[in-house]
Amino acid sequence: xxxxGCDHSGYELMQEVKKHLDKREILYQNFxxxxxxxxxxxxxxxxxxxxxQEGSCDKGILICGTGIGxxxxxxxxxxxxxxxxxxxxxxxxxxxxxxxxxxxxxxxVIGVGLAMKIVDTFLDTxxxxxxxxxxxxxxxxxxxx
Ligand code: RB5
Numbered sequence: 001x002x003x004x005g006c007d008h009s010g011y012e013l014m015q016e017v018k019k020h021l022d023k024r025e026i027l028y029q030n031f032x033x034x035x036x037x038x039x040x041x042x043x044x045x046x047x048x049x050x051x052x053q054e055g056s057c058d059k060g061i062l063i064c065g066t067g068i069g070x071x072x073x074x075x076x077x078x079x080x081x082x083x084x085x086x087x088x089x090x091x092x093x094x095x096x097x098x099x100x101x102x103x104x105x106x107x108x109v110i111g112v113g114l115a116m117k118i119v120d121t122f123l124d125t126x127x128x129x130x131x132x133x134x135x136x137x138x139x140x141x142x143x144x145x
Contacts, residue, residue, distance in 0.1 A: 002028040002123070003057035005044030007070065008036045010063025010107035013115055017061055020116050026123065029057060045073035049080045052101055060102035061119065067106035074102050081140065083122075086110050091118045095125035097133050098140075 002021065006014040011033060021028050031047040033039045041064040051057040060082075064070040067084040074082035083100035085091040086109055094100040103122040105115055127133070139145075 001057045003048040003051040003060040004028050005031045005048040006063040007041035008038050009065030011036050013107040014063050016112045041070040042073040045070045049077035062104045063107045065108040067104045071104040085118050088121045091121040092125050096128040099127040
């Protein structure tokens with residue numbers, strides 16, 4: 001299950017993401033927002049992050065204008081590894097190396113065609129399971145050690 005969240009600046013691109021996931025018959029839970037009316041992006045990062053933390057979703061997609069604010073918020077949450085991607089190479093690498101569990105995109109940054117390829121790359125690439133990457137992720141998850 002993919003958790004979806006966006007603010008007003010990401011609303012239009014998120015409509016395309018939903019259509020794309022529907023076409024691929026990938027299940028998602030939409031946490032809003034639900035229109036182009038101005039909202040606060042941290043509220044949507046928080047809801048998607050909680051869904052991953054409690055296990056009702058295993059991955060997420062977040063979109064704001066730049067993708068920056070919403071990823072800063074998501075990455076403050078324990079267990080969340082949110083990756084802001086504007087290219088397919090990064091989307092693939094962040095799954096292989098970082099086991100990123102949330103894809104973040106900037107609705108004002110990239111076009112629909114590229115965004116859908118990034119979504120596919122992110123969702124279709126498994127974590128490498130390599131020891132060195134597991135070790136690094138462990139260090140991310142335990143920053144005080
Ligand atoms: C909203 O205007 C905009 O600040 C937001 O979507 C995002 O780009 C923040 O990082």
